[in-house]
Amino acid sequence: MAKKKDAEKSAQAQETEKVAKEEVNEEEECNFDDPKGFVDKISDEELLGDLLSERPCETDGFDNVIVIDGIPQVGPERFEKLQGVITRMYSKYGTIINVYYPKTENGHTKGYVFIEYSNAQSALEAVTTTDNMRLDKNHTFLVNLFTDFKKYEEIPNDWEPPEPQQYKEQRDLHYYLLEPDAYDQFSVICSGGNPVQIWQNTAPQPTKLEERARWTEMYVQWSPIGTYLATLHFRGIALWGGPAFEQIMKFSHTEVQFIEFSPCENYLVTYSPNADMHNQSRVIMWDIRRGEGMRSFDPEGPAIWPMFRWSKDDKYFAKIGNNMLSIYETPSFGLLGKQSEKVCGIRDFAWSPTDNILAYWVAEDSNIPARVVLMEIPSRTEVRANNLFNVCDCKMHWQKSGDYLCVKVDRYTRCKKEKGENKYIGLYYNFEIFHMREKSIPMDSVEIKEPIHAFAWEPVGSKFAIIHGETSNMNVAFYGLKTGDKPVLLKKFEKRSCNTLFWSPVGQFIVLADLRSNGVLEFIDTADFTVMNTTDHYGVSDVEWDPTGRYVVTAVSLWKFKEDTGYWIWTFQGRILSRNNMPKFCQLLWRPRPPTLLSVEQQKEIKKNLKNYSAQFESKDRMRMTRASKEVVEKRAATMKKFEEFRTSALEKWREQKERRLQMRNNVDTDELDSDLQNVEEEVVEFFIKEETTIIN
Amino acid sequence: MLHGHERAITQICYNREGDLLFSCAKDVSPNVWFSLNGERLGNFAGHNGAVWCLDVNWQTTMFMSGAADNTLKLWDVSNGKEIGNIEVMSSVRTCKFSYSANLAAYSTDTQRKQVCEISIIDVRNGDMFGSEPISRLRVPDSKVTALLWGPLDSTVITGHENGRITQWDMRVCKEINSIDAHTEAINDMQMSKEGYMFVTASKDTTAKLFGTEDLVHLKTYRTERPVNSASISPTQDHVVLGGGQEASVVTTTSTRVGKFDARFYHLVFEEEFGRVKGHFGPINSLAFHPDGKSYASGGEDEILYLNFYLWL
Numbered sequence A: 001m002a003k004k005k006d007a008e009k010s011a012q013a014q015e016t017e018k019v020a021k022e023e024v025n026e027e028e029e030c031n032f033d034d035p036k037g038f039v040d041k042i043s044d045e046e047l048l049g050d051l052l053s054e055r056p057c058e059t060d061g062f063d064n065v066i067v068i069d070g071i072p073q074v075g076p077e078r079f080e081k082l083q084g085v086i087t088r089m090y091s092k093y094g095t096i097i098n099v100y101y102p103k104t105e106n107g108h109t110k111g112y113v114f115i116e117y118s119n120a121q122s123a124l125e126a127v128t129t130t131d132n133m134r135l136d137k138n139h140t141f142l143v144n145l146f147t148d149f150k151k152y153e154e155i156p157n158d159w160e161p162p163e164p165q166q167y168k169e170q171r172d173l174h175y176y177l178l179e180p181d182a183y184d185q186f187s188v189i190c191s192g193g194n195p196v197q198i199w200q201n202t203a204p205q206p207t208k209l210e211e212r213a214r215w216t217e218m219y220v221q222w223s224p225i226g227t228y229l230a231t232l233h234f235r236g237i238a239l240w241g242g243p244a245f246e247q248i249m250k251f252s253h254t255e256v257q258f259i260e261f262s263p264c265e266n267y268l269v270t271y272s273p274n275a276d277m278h279n280q281s282r283v284i285m286w287d288i289r290r291g292e293g294m295r296s297f298d299p300e301g302p303a304i305w306p307m308f309r310w311s312k313d314d315k316y317f318a319k320i321g322n323n324m325l326s327i328y329e330t331p332s333f334g335l336l337g338k339q340s341e342k343v344c345g346i347r348d349f350a351w352s353p354t355d356n357i358l359a360y361w362v363a364e365d366s367n368i369p370a371r372v373v374l375m376e377i378p379s380r381t382e383v384r385a386n387n388l389f390n391v392c393d394c395k396m397h398w399q400k401s402g403d404y405l406c407v408k409v410d411r412y413t414r415c416k417k418e419k420g421e422n423k424y425i426g427l428y429y430n431f432e433i434f435h436m437r438e439k440s441i442p443m444d445s446v447e448i449k450e451p452i453h454a455f456a457w458e459p460v461g462s463k464f465a466i467i468h469g470e471t472s473n474m475n476v477a478f479y480g481l482k483t484g485d486k487p488v489l490l491k492k493f494e495k496r497s498c499n500t501l502f503w504s505p506v507g508q509f510i511v512l513a514d515l516r517s518n519g520v521l522e523f524i525d526t527a528d529f530t531v532m533n534t535t536d537h538y539g540v541s542d543v544e545w546d547p548t549g550r551y552v553v554t555a556v557s558l559w560k561f562k563e564d565t566g567y568w569i570w571t572f573q574g575r576i577l578s579r580n581n582m583p584k585f586c587q588l589l590w591r592p593r594p595p596t597l598l599s600v601e602q603q604k605e606i607k608k609n610l611k612n613y614s615a616q617f618e619s620k621d622r623m624r625m626t627r628a629s630k631e632v633v634e635k636r637a638a639t640m641k642k643f644e645e646f647r648t649s650a651l652e653k654w655r656e657q658k659e660r661r662l663q664m665r666n667n668v669d670t671d672e673l674d675s676d677l678q679n680v681e682e683e684v685v686e687f688f689i690k691e692e693t694t695i696i697n
Numbered sequence B: 001m002l003h004g005h006e007r008a009i010t011q012i013c014y015n016r017e018g019d020l021l022f023s024c025a026k027d028v029s030p031n032v033w034f035s036l037n038g039e040r041l042g043n044f045a046g047h048n049g050a051v052w053c054l055d056v057n058w059q060t061t062m063f064m065s066g067a068a069d070n071t072l073k074l075w076d077v078s079n080g081k082e083i084g085n086i087e088v089m090s091s092v093r094t095c096k097f098s099y100s101a102n103l104a105a106y107s108t109d110t111q112r113k114q115v116c117e118i119s120i121i122d123v124r125n126g127d128m129f130g131s132e133p134i135s136r137l138r139v140p141d142s143k144v145t146a147l148l149w150g151p152l153d154s155t156v157i158t159g160h161e162n163g164r165i166t167q168w169d170m171r172v173c174k175e176i177n178s179i180d181a182h183t184e185a186i187n188d189m190q191m192s193k194e195g196y197m198f199v200t201a202s203k204d205t206t207a208k209l210f211g212t213e214d215l216v217h218l219k220t221y222r223t224e225r226p227v228n229s230a231s232i233s234p235t236q237d238h239v240v241l242g243g244g245q246e247a248s249v250v251t252t253t254s255t256r257v258g259k260f261d262a263r264f265y266h267l268v269f270e271e272e273f274g275r276v277k278g279h280f281g282p283i284n285s286l287a288f289h290p291d292g293k294s295y296a297s298g299g300e301d302e303i304l305y306l307n308f309y310l311w312l
Helices: A002-024 A044-052 A076-093 A120-130 A146-153 A600-608 A610-656 A658-664 B126-130 B247-252
Strands: A065-069 A096-100 A112-117 A142-145 A185-190 A196-200 A207-212 A220-222 A229-232 A236-241 A246-252 A258-261 A267-271 A283-287 A292-297 A316-321 A324-329 A346-351 A357-362 A370-376 A381-388 A391-398 A404-411 A414-418 A421-425 A428-435 A443-448 A452-457 A463-468 A474-480 A488-496 A500-503 A509-513 A520-525 A530-536 A542-545 A551-556 A566-571 A576-581 A585-590 B009-014 B020-025 B031-034 B040-043 B051-056 B062-067 B071-076 B082-087 B092-097 B103-108 B117-122 B135-138 B144-149 B155-160 B164-169 B174-180 B186-191 B197-202 B206-211 B217-222 B227-232 B238-243 B262-266 B272-276 B283-288 B294-299 B303-308
Touching: A065 A120, A065 A146, A076 A096, A076 A112, A076 A120, A112 A120, A120 A142, A142 A146, A185 A220, A220 A585, A229 A258, A236 A267, A316 A346, A324 A346, A346 A391, A357 A391, A357 A404, A370 A391, A381 A428, A391 A452, A404 A452, A452 A500, A463 A500, A500 A542, A509 A542, A542 A585, A551 A585, A566 A585, A600 A610, A610 A658, B009 B051, B009 B294, B009 B303, B020 B051, B020 B294, B020 B303, B062 B092, B062 B103, B071 B092, B092 B144, B103 B144, B117 B155, B144 B186, B155 B186, B197 B238, B206 B227, B206 B238, B238 B283, B238 B294
Parallel strands: B009 B283, B051 B092, B186 B227, B227 B283
Antiparallel strands: A065 A112, A065 A142, A096 A112, A185 A196, A185 A585, A196 A207, A220 A229, A229 A236, A236 A246, A258 A267, A267 A283, A283 A292, A316 A324, A346 A357, A357 A370, A370 A381, A391 A404, A404 A428, A414 A421, A428 A443, A452 A463, A463 A474, A474 A488, A500 A509, A509 A520, A520 A530, A542 A551, A551 A566, A566 A576, B009 B020, B020 B031, B031 B040, B051 B062, B062 B071, B071 B082, B092 B103, B103 B117, B117 B135, B144 B155, B155 B164, B164 B174, B186 B197, B197 B206, B197 B227, B206 B217, B227 B238, B238 B262, B262 B272, B283 B294, B294 B303
């Protein structure tokens, strides 16, 4: 004990000594050494983790280096030019510190180059964005990090089987098709996506399935066969699906504006006009299931959307260029046959909805007539071509089942050149109809002298409708087609105030609408041309058939009309089912359905036995209606009861106060109109109402 | 259909028995009509500006009207003579007799440098009418656009330009209760027959039903256009709403878009069950006849309609 005390004492003494010394001489360094036997509990990592992570190591510096292979091999005379191109391309990813071109003895470059950046991030970015980039026809860059070479050299010899991944349950994306009553879904968005609602069109009242605030920042879009719901955001696109609308996939494309699905939902094309500011391409094609970008384009100038048109089976997509038609194939995303089709003066094209045939038309040029060509892909054989004269414009309309193609040709009688622009006089219109299903594709023509406002094919069947005439006197004409016969005028409705045609997706029924003015709606059955109902929805801006052709929605969208926005649901016969006026309503979209799996024979069979089925459905409907009305009655009884409770208690109080009321009104009871009879002076007033003079013989 | 005004009608009301109908408009003289056949009984001449409000006492002896000429006038109904006149600093927006009709309340607009005020006056004799009010209350935050007496003369309920409803104890000039009922100005408030509930009409396109005692919100009636007036049927569970497009944009719209119909709602279920067409401008004021068998509506289109209806 004594010893220890001594030790302490001496330590203290030393301490005081030290302090004294320090005081005397401040310049002398104090002792920071750890006392003997001190164990450092804090590791260096904990203490200086931030500094240690930046500690230099051997491979350092190589992270910043990339190797570009596949650059042109050039002699000394063109070396400077090459250097310029490479430096310009790669300096946008970061500061280049060092560039080295290995050369042969005679000064030729060897076709690869080393570039060192100031940091590893720039190097990584350069690799990810420019790998596999094409410089020109013969040169494609292969870009790698310098450290990658080492990584791939040192592949271990004995192979380790990869860990089996945990089974991730695939969400049932098609659950909505199994709905026993075949109710359809639709999406509703208000004020730019806040909120977005998903509804199911149940009978008698639609039910809300989902509502999310700020689900999208612009608008939503269903995929063509209804599997996904796409939402657009500043950062990119998200796809949602499954019973709970979970996120299935997302694609990052900053400031995306337009999107387009391929018809079989394999690919997604997105367009962002300002993407170059975020080092992205303006147009990107994505594989939906993999979530990867497959190819990107940077078109010049403002884009016409959709930029690409897809063939029906997702195999090909095509783009129109200056005097050429570029057809690409999937999954390689390269040009079909490695080159674009040269077509002088091509103006427009359209794919057949059911076959790999595309139709395009070429404008008239001095003595060469305008041409409409049907081309089969991938063989590029012209299956049919037609020459036309005096053409100022063409519009191509495929019938949805691919049976017919109608080309609306605007023709002129005289043409004047004025200020460098062609001015056409005496316009008239031809409808050239191609019978696709007949041998050698025969053609028919319908001529109309009056201005055309709308044209629409019946989606299934062989009828088409045209709205023509002056604005004050519009006519709606229906034509029918038969094999080997001229188109027959089936019916003409005169003096109608409608400007747009909406065929039911299953044919036969059509809605004529007067969009953006008085909103007159006419529901017509084209089997016998009865007008089932004529009604109106003031200011209607959109008409949407549900995918089964049972319901029609007319909507007034905030995007087009400022007041009374909302959507109304009608039956296909034009009977109103519900009126939903919502402030700031923007858009309603039905969830599409995939095409039916039933063969034509099976469908015919069902139509034949419709009576057997309909009885069953009718009884079901009746039951549902009684149930619904019962619910309504119960609900009303409950609210009435609640209100009655309030009313009786309030009236109770009122009666209690009678004494005071009487005092206030000089003891005159005024509670009821006739409660103060003794005070009433009855006065008989005679009014002269009318005089009738009848002459009696 | 009654033509008697040259400008838009601002308010109408029946007397207690319902044999007379009083109306005022943006022209200077309020009118009184026989409600049975629409014959005009007479008018009250003396104002110099648009008449914004009117009320009649329960005995139908006195009639009161407030106008944009900064006066509140009291008239003898039997001969149409002016018996009282109060000059204030700004337009009189609302006026109401109390249950006993011994007292009356009126409110003035927030105008130029004037702040909205609620005043209570004793109307038992004409002399009192000219002197200082019994009590006066400044309402600086949002002006009063509708006013009601609570039962038994003790409270006053005011509807404000910002959609608020406030209940005041006027004996001590204190706020008792206040709720944010609407998002925009309250255009009209009317009591039910027994006075235990009242209906509000607001520019925010809804009308709402409240309990008088504690301002409890009971029901909401929704439309697409501003509601200018609402009235509760004294005999049925019905509410009638009138309104339409704002007066400033009426000229640019057709009657079909304007929605100038009087709309009937079920008091309890909040569902619309009928509309009455007629006006070609917004309806500014509605009133049920005390017997519940007819109602009157006055609109921006200067026409007063008397509608009789039968319920099955």
